[in-house]
Amino acid sequence: MILVIDVGNTNTEVGAFEGDELITSWRFMTKTPRTSDEFAVTFKGFFQTDELDPKAVESIIVASVVPDVMHSMINGMKKVFGRTPLEVGPGIKTGMPILMNDPTEVGADRIVDAVAAYNLYGGPVLVLDFGTATTYDYVNENGALVAGVMTPGIQISANALFANAAKLPSIAIRKPETIMAKDTETNMQAGLVYGYIGQVSYIIDKMCEKIGESVKVVATGGYGRMFLDEVDSIDIFDPKLTLKGLKIIHDKNLASRRRK
Template sequence: MLLAVDVGNTNITLGIFDGETLLGTFRMMTKIARTSDEYGIFLRQLLLARGIEPECVEDVIISSVVPNMMHSFKNGIIKYLNTNPIIVGAGTKTGIKIATANPREVGADRIVDLVAAYETYGGPVIVIDFGTATTYDLVLEDGSFVAGITSPGIRICANALWSDTAALPEVEIKKPNSILAKDTISSMQAGLVYGYIGQTEYIIRKIKEETGRDDIKVVATGGLGKIIADATEEIQFYDPALTMNGLRIIYEKCKTSKKK
């Protein structure tokens, strides 16, 4: 079995694969500092809770945008799962050509999503990841990653709204039935969600305009992405397992490369 791990700024998402089948996913918070022993024991407990013996995990692959926790996390995996994980980074075989100004600045999570979208849906494709930040990345039909846009995530916008305004409450992020809000809570929800739908549609259209391409597919992923994807025809696919499948595909490419 393969354990795929995406270390994000807010959560660590883990997926366990048996071949190409994703058996289950787990989440743990990123911002809680842990020792290698705590990480290792917690990972074993998560697997056992899903009825998976930790000894069945043969390999681990990780993408991370939080470098300061990787030493403890990697060592926890080595000690408690008895495997040395593959860390996605510079030099990792992905099949994506980085054609941006500074390839080393591109986060591993973005590359992983691009790999999954390109392999699954083909290019040209825009990949939108609605995470802590929202990213819009374009990969062409030859596998070249040529442009990326980064904006504050919808939850960051929401936190700023109620943290910096004393009279406004914390609200659930959901799409109200109408933009014509008649109370404080629905007015905040309308501004957040409809405003984000508008941003998303404008950026997609602007990418198509500046590239002169109307044939670009659009794939969305990320926790709050379904709310936006369901509300606009500009997004053709919502794929919650995109990152996990990207890690699995990269793992398979790495294994194939080693055999040659």
């Protein structure tokens, strides 16, 4: 069994693979403070819930954009699985050239998504991840990550509105029945959701215009499903894209070690 872990700013997602099959996945909040013992209890609980044996874990790979939780999390993994994870970062084999000004600045999650989208769906491909931030990454036909765009996620936009306007309530992020909203809650929902739909559509259109050729658009992330039916240019929504990308990178590095 291969364990893959995506440590995001808001949530951490854990997936378990048997061969190439993702057999189960779990999520927990990243920012909740935890000791290594608490992480160990969390991992043990997941395995007990799905009646899986921690001893069956052969290796672990992690992509993290939250460095300050990693010491305790890794020690928690060691206590449960007896293994130190492979971490996505400088020096790891991804099979993907990063043609940015400074490749070390590109988040591990973006690299993993780009690897997954290219390997699973081909290139050229534009990869969208609707997470804490919304990212747009262009992978060319040769499998190189060439350019990207990053914006505040829709939840961050909503939080900024609540925090900076004293009389506005906290609301659920969902599309109202009509953009012609008639009360404060639906006014806010219309602005957030329809405004974000417009932003996503415009950025995709402008990036595709600059790319200058037909490109597949693949989306993932917590809010991705909301925009799948609203943005015509999104071709594929794959909610497990990051976990699949971690497995692909794991296998590339395993094959590299075996050749040595």
